[in-house]
Amino acid sequence: FLLDVIKAKRSFSRKLLKATSEIFELANHEAEYLDLLVEYGQSRKPEEKQRYYRDILNRRSHSSFVRLNPAQNRYYEDTLYPLLVAAVEALDFRGDYTQLSEFLDPPVPPAKLKKAIRELSEWKLVRQETNGRYVPVNRFLEPPATMAHLVRRMNREWILQASDALMRIPADKRHISAMILTVSEDAKAKIQAELEALRNKVLEIVKKDSNQSEVMQLSLQYIPKSRGRK
Numbered sequence: 001f002l003l004d005v006i007k008a009k010r011s012f013s014r015k016l017l018k019a020t021s022e023i024f025e026l027a028n029h030e031a032e033y034l035d036l037l038v039e040y041g042q043s044r045k046p047e048e049k050q051r052y053y054r055d056i057l058n059r060r061s062h063s064s065f066v067r068l069n070p071a072q073n074r075y076y077e078d079t080l081y082p083l084l085v086a087a088v089e090a091l092d093f094r095g096d097y098t099q100l101s102e103f104l105d106p107p108v109p110p111a112k113l114k115k116a117i118r119e120l121s122e123w124k125l126v127r128q129e130t131n132g133r134y135v136p137v138n139r140f141l142e143p144p145a146t147m148a149h150l151v152r153r154m155n156r157e158w159i160l161q162a163s164d165a166l167m168r169i170p171a172d173k174r175h176i177s178a179m180i181l182t183v184s185e186d187a188k189a190k191i192q193a194e195l196e197a198l199r200n201k202v203l204e205i206v207k208k209d210s211n212q213s214e215v216m217q218l219s220l221q222y223i224p225k226s227r228g229r230k
Helices: 002-006 014-023 028-042 046-059 070-077 080-091 097-103 110-122 145-168 185-208
Strands: 126-128 134-136
Touching (some): 080 097
């Protein structure tokens, strides 16, 4: 049953949700967290999903993601910062800013990179090890809900950069495609769920990868191009 739930072939009812918590001997706070996940997954109203998502963030006790202090919101003001957090790991960066500049595509002036790395170090998002290598303190960062407006702006910038890559990067080195679809409300929700599942699957692949050598951008775009028919 649980495997069918994970594959989105079945869904939890109240009775089965309670039984699952008992079978896995979940503590009260764990059972409440599972309940929130189910409510979030089954909700079809955007305002409800947002409320459940905020509750999930507030209740999360541990995660492979690390929240940033809201005072460090400068990280989300420039796409260069998250790019460098990934780049220093993939490059095996040890302080050669000319090498780092040539590694990035398009290149960034070494002086700008040096300033950004210094700031990331001050924010404790990257650190220099005793052998001189810079590494991310945490590979995955999760912004608090209070930074939603900054994240939206950053996502917009990533999308714009992806559109530039369409003309600049050969087709065999990137994948960019677009489709116009006609869908029902049910199909629309199922596609949304599949995209979320794909995103999580990609993150699992990245987490298990131990020999990074490149930085890639993955942009998923799935947006309404009309109003719903009444």
